[in-house]
Amino acid sequence: MSCALSISDRPLLNQTYTWIILCFILYALPWSVFAAPVENAALLRIQGSNTIGAKLGPALVKGLFEQQGMRNVRIAATTTENEQQVLTEDEQGRTLTINVAAHGSGTGFTSLQDGSADLAASSRPIKEAETQALAGLGDMHSLAAEQVIAIDGLAIILNPANPLSSLSTEQLAQIFSGEVRTWEQLGGRGGAITLYARDDKSGTYDTFKELVLAAHGKALAAGAKRFESSDQLSDGVSQDPSGIGFIGLPYIRQSKAVAIADGESQPMLPSATLIATEDYPLSRRLFLYNPPGTTNAWVQALVQFAHSPQGQAIVAKSGFIPQTVQAVQVAPNPAMPADYQRLTQEAQRLSVNFRFQESSATLDNKAQHDVDRVLEYLKSQDKLRHQVVLVGFGDPKNDPARAALLSKLRAMAVRRELAKGGVIFRDITGLGEQLPVAANSGDEGRLKNRRVEVWVY
DSSP, X not given: OOOOOOGGGHHHHXXXXXXXXXXXXXXXXXXXXXXXXXXXXXXXXXXXXXXXXXXXXXXXXXXXXXXXXXXXXXXXXXXXXXXXXXXXXXXXXXXXXXXXXXXXXXXXXXXXXXXXXXXXXXXXXXXHHHHHHTGGGOOTTSTTTEEEEEEEEEEEEEXXXXXOOEEEHHHHHHHHTTSSOBXXXXXXXXXXXXXXXXXXXXXXXXXXXXXXXXXGTOOOOTTOEEESOHHHHHHHHHTOTTEEEEEEGGGOTTSEEOEEEOTXXXXXOOOHHHHHTTOSTTEEEEXXXXXXXXXXXHHHHHHHHHHSHHHHHHHHHTTSBOOOOOEEOOOOOTTSOHHHHHHHHHOEEEEEEEEBOTTSSSBOHHHHHHHXXXXXXXXXXXXXXXXXXXXXXXXXXXXXHHHHHHHHHHHHHHHHHHHTTTOBOSEEEEOTTOSOSSOTTSHHHHHHHSEEEEEEO
């Protein structure tokens, strides 16, 4: 029998060889290679802020795993600096992993764009250019995309031996731009000032640049020492008698924090209450951003857990300020209007301020979550009926009466939302431009001054 094949036979032979090879692969290799999921494949990839990623992000992921009943939950460093894995095991003993990389807020948004991250951690709001770059993923300003998970304060830190106790944001801008070069120019001692700053990818640096440097038309001096690590920066200042730096609240460590004033505000230390209400001049929000249409169930689960009481307890344990509502006593002072002084003597202020979207009377994304938090507090304390006072504030207008009216309208916007939950109010008032917490010379300051406080009897 001839083994010669005609040209028409060859396609059939090629198909036969193909099937033989496939059958060999399927039967020669272990079936488990195909049937079992790949271990250590990341369920979720988080990229962005060092402030969040160093401690808070991994702690929240660990808390979520534990809430889900996972076993052997642990946080492990990787071979790459500022990157960690949170590991656990499911009921079948398979290892599950969530990756947390902390190389600066800006890297979170670029990683969302190139698909190397599912969730961006940021210690500043998303920039307009980043919003446009991510427009294909949806509206990154929407309530479904932007999540405020904690409040932080930028502490201005000195060596503990430095005698200065307060600085203004204007003085800070002069210091970090290099215009003020010695401590003696500020009434202190110690000679030449050494500047410590976070790196360009850091959300901490972006916040400082926006709230301090850019607000006063300055840029960071070229000679500043730059750090990717918050811990290293803080430790450097604490050991340098000439040093000054800016850092997230949990990273003060052995350094000394000073009180900060902005515009006409009084100097304020970065206390928990003043940061929670965002009155402290260098307070900031910590964010998670996700594509609003994400189908990753772990993204949704982590966001929900971060907003929950358990998640906010982890926020507090990590050294940040949780969004848990509490009543605090406020000390009266002569600079307060008479009606406001009376409030301080008779009532307590809640540790939350309602703020608004830019150029709008619409509550911002944090405020929309805060409505639920305040309602829950009022219900738990039996204060729904005639126990609540809303006080609105704003920025200066040509007509003080108009400023007062606009501030009361903001209070009325909060009233509408809380009334849906059954709140009957004792009083609603507007104090206009009085008691500013930030300078009105820039958009960021005016936005902070447009606020509504909640007081309870």
